[in-house]
Amino acid sequence: MALLNLACSKKSCRNRSVPQNQFLRLTVALAGNPNTGKSTVFNALTGLSQHTGNWPGKTVQRAEGNFYHRNKHFTLVDLPGTYSLFANSVDEQVARDYICFARPDVTVVVTDATCLERNLNLVLQVMEITPKVVVCLNLMDEAERKKICVDVELLSSELGVPVVATAARSGRCLDKLMDAIDDVASGRIKTSPRLVAYDSEIEQLVQKIELKISPLVPEGLNPRWVALRLLDGDRSIIDSLQRYLREGKNSSFHWGEERALCIR
Amino acid sequence: MNTKTLALAQLPVGHTGRIDTLLARGMTRRRLLDLGLIPGAEVKTIRRSPAGDPTAYLIRGTVIALREEVARQVLVHTKIYSSKEDSNGSVKPCMQ
Amino acid sequence: MYQVSSHGSLNNALDEIYGSLPPEEKNALRDRIAGGIYSSAERIAGKVVSRKGKQINWDQKIDDVLTSRCLGIPVMLLLLGVVLWLTVTGANYPSQILASGLFRIEDILTGLFVQAGAPAWLHGLLVEGAYLSLAWVVSVMLPPMAIFFPLFTIMEDLGYLPRVAFNLDKFFRRAGAHGKQSLTMSMGFGCNAAGVISCRIIESPRERLIAVLTNSFIPCNGRFPTLIILSTLFMGGTVAASFRSAAASLVVVGLVLTGITVTLLVSRLLTKTLLRGEPSFFILELPPYRKPQVGRIIIRSVLDRTLFVLGRAVVVAVPAGALTWILANTFINDLSLLSHAAGFLDSFGRLLGMDGFILMAFILGLPANEIVLPILLMSYVSAGTMVEPESLAALHNILVVQNGWTWLTALSVMLFSLLHYPCGTTLLTIFKETRSLKWTLIALLMPLSVALLVTFTLTQAARLLGLA
Numbered sequence: 001m002a003l004l005n006l007a008c009s010k011k012s013c014r015n016r017s018v019p020q021n022q023f024l025r026l027t028v029a030l031a032g033n034p035n036t037g038k039s040t041v042f043n044a045l046t047g048l049s050q051h052t053g054n055w056p057g058k059t060v061q062r063a064e065g066n067f068y069h070r071n072k073h074f075t076l077v078d079l080p081g082t083y084s085l086f087a088n089s090v091d092e093q094v095a096r097d098y099i100c101f102a103r104p105d106v107t108v109v110v111t112d113a114t115c116l117e118r119n120l121n122l123v124l125q126v127m128e129i130t131p132k133v134v135v136c137l138n139l140m141d142e143a144e145r146k147k148i149c150v151d152v153e154l155l156s157s158e159l160g161v162p163v164v165a166t167a168a169r170s171g172r173c174l175d176k177l178m179d180a181i182d183d184v185a186s187g188r189i190k191t192s193p194r195l196v197a198y199d200s201e202i203e204q205l206v207q208k209i210e211l212k213i214s215p216l217v218p219e220g221l222n223p224r225w226v227a228l229r230l231l232d233g234d235r236s237i238i239d240s241l242q243r244y245l246r247e248g249k250n251s252s253f254h255w256g257e258e259r260a261l262c263i264r
Numbered sequence: 265m266n267t268k269t270l271a272l273a274q275l276p277v278g279h280t281g282r283i284d285t286l287l288a289r290g291m292t293r294r295r296l297l298d299l300g301l302i303p304g305a306e307v308k309t310i311r312r313s314p315a316g317d318p319t320a321y322l323i324r325g326t327v328i329a330l331r332e333e334v335a336r337q338v339l340v341h342t343k344i345y346s347s348k349e350d351s352n353g354s355v356k357p358c359m360q
Numbered sequence: 361m362y363q364v365s366s367h368g369s370l371n372n373a374l375d376e377i378y379g380s381l382p383p384e385e386k387n388a389l390r391d392r393i394a395g396g397i398y399s400s401a402e403r404i405a406g407k408v409v410s411r412k413g414k415q416i417n418w419d420q421k422i423d424d425v426l427t428s429r430c431l432g433i434p435v436m437l438l439l440l441g442v443v444l445w446l447t448v449t450g451a452n453y454p455s456q457i458l459a460s461g462l463f464r465i466e467d468i469l470t471g472l473f474v475q476a477g478a479p480a481w482l483h484g485l486l487v488e489g490a491y492l493s494l495a496w497v498v499s500v501m502l503p504p505m506a507i508f509f510p511l512f513t514i515m516e517d518l519g520y521l522p523r524v525a526f527n528l529d530k531f532f533r534r535a536g537a538h539g540k541q542s543l544t545m546s547m548g549f550g551c552n553a554a555g556v557i558s559c560r561i562i563e564s565p566r567e568r569l570i571a572v573l574t575n576s577f578i579p580c581n582g583r584f585p586t587l588i589i590l591s592t593l594f595m596g597g598t599v600a601a602s603f604r605s606a607a608a609s610l611v612v613v614g615l616v617l618t619g620i621t622v623t624l625l626v627s628r629l630l631t632k633t634l635l636r637g638e639p640s641f642f643i644l645e646l647p648p649y650r651k652p653q654v655g656r657i658i659i660r661s662v663l664d665r666t667l668f669v670l671g672r673a674v675v676v677a678v679p680a681g682a683l684t685w686i687l688a689n690t691f692i693n694d695l696s697l698l699s700h701a702a703g704f705l706d707s708f709g710r711l712l713g714m715d716g717f718i719l720m721a722f723i724l725g726l727p728a729n730e731i732v733l734p735i736l737l738m739s740y741v742s743a744g745t746m747v748e749p750e751s752l753a754a755l756h757n758i759l760v761v762q763n764g765w766t767w768l769t770a771l772s773v774m775l776f777s778l779l780h781y782p783c784g785t786t787l788l789t790i791f792k793e794t795r796s797l798k799w800t801l802i803a804l805l806m807p808l809s810v811a812l813l814v815t816f817t818l819t820q821a822a823r824l825l826g827l828a
Contacts, residue, residue, distance in 0.1 A: 232390050318539070
């Protein structure tokens, strides 16, 4: 099953890149809480050009689709809907491993404008892993109906990443979302995520661990984040890292999408 | 105002409490934290299932149903409510 | 760049740091980290979100009805009844049009074969075997699916389905299962293979497996037509014509409730035996109700569900139809292979209130449940041709007049159809989802023994009481 998927996805990647080599190919991960309209965003962006399969070795559905914007080819990967990335369930682990090991060019976090607080929890966790984040503030139509106002500019400056207000059901402002994805992917917008500051005791511990592990943590992985997960007592990050390093040994450390597909 | 500490499972429908302690350990504790049930957070009991269990709670803007065995492992403090209310939750008679 | 030689040292360092944290400390640290993130979220949300006035909470008002103590479950059953009734009655007319269209094509095909001077066996194999079973499957399955799947997707889009799980969780908890199993069961009405795949929404492996193994107790679209036709023929026949479809859908609802009861009983049995364990962490979000997107629903349910399932059914129906034709038309000592096999099974079938032909039809129908009835009719009318499905009178003639069906035969067939093994595609799906031959075999044998037990008990009891 997993092997088959791997073979298929490699083949389709090759096929796609041959006729369209004038396009730059970028990978975008789509994260979000359940019931935030994440799949509506996914469908609206990719239309019918999507294919589904399983995450390697997991019975968790993986959907992938393409869209073109500003002469660039984007591959959108739909991650399972989760409340957090603490790897307490298979879904959370799949989402976390994809963001931190496959290193998509941009991670879009779809949020529900009607209950922002809960959704920001996930946004802040994603920002700890990667700075290349775009927040899609979805369900704005519903928020308007419920007379909830969100100051998008202020939210963006508080987070340090672009925030795009959308109503994916009616397709509102999805072009702006694509603009923002491209801006972050191309580096036109430099994000500077404002990270969560923990209490002083935790910060001290994190610094101590970070110092110890940062020469050892592979490039591209945020040592602070790894340190935090270790403090968490999250055993699965060690397992994922070890698996990742084992896989990485055989290739010349190509940290792309294919790599992620090999993680089992 | 007097407050009282009780299990979330005992918080009557329509009442709000603040999370005091999580008694759960291991994975259950982790999942509860994920949901935002962190000491100090506000929870409101929204409704009970027709069969009496599970119960839906408003947790940080989202309505989430928990089974009684889990809700028993969360302590909340709440303002003391009227003694008429049954502490097991409001069991309203059918069709008022 | 990272050096290969430091693999070991990183692993060791990670293990060392991880191991050096005192266990009690870990728990507290985790709480504080999770709390730290949420309090940041709280702070930011507090700054950027503002509310203009108070808004009536419609979700709560709707939930007051849909999940209320008194109305919650009745409303749910009513909705189920309405959906099934719409599927039953709504499918009749398009089914007839499709059938007459497809059978007209059969005449044309026959004409072409005759013109070309093709041998009779070739015509029989391709037209009377393969094409007719294809025509049956399409005309019987397409309309109900084209009605059921959009209706189901509307419920899904509205946000009603989690309420169903909320209403029913206690029953599933008692059975040691997960409330979300009710949703995988609902999906099973469309197609058990789709239902089995949807079991992924249940996180805990134990409860997911229970849902997978019991999904086939929910009659899928392939079995619905059989249930509907037989209940119309035998149960609906007792009341005035105008109430016929209402009576038939009542019987079907009764069968569905039987399936649900068996699901719960078997789930409980599984948790006491093969799948013992503590119930896992249950969490269910009740999202706000949302207006369904009709356009997307139609595209999604027609493309992703209806055509997908129909395509799969067609793929199995064509070879199965041809095979059945061969079995029905290969003669040894004046009797077809099918009749030989049926004769062999007959006395066993009688114990279950059925006969050998019926059991053969269920066996040959393993690839797809929708072909059980066509195969049965094909073998009853031993010439190997099928009756046109639109004609209830012709069906009545074959089943009752020529083959002596009683209400007990019909009920046994319906119960057996409801409870017996899942179809070939579903079994394949179960194998893919569980990656275990053992559980796939259990998924085959466990429902089969339930079906045998129930039909045997029913038949013997009815005979003892002198009811049949």
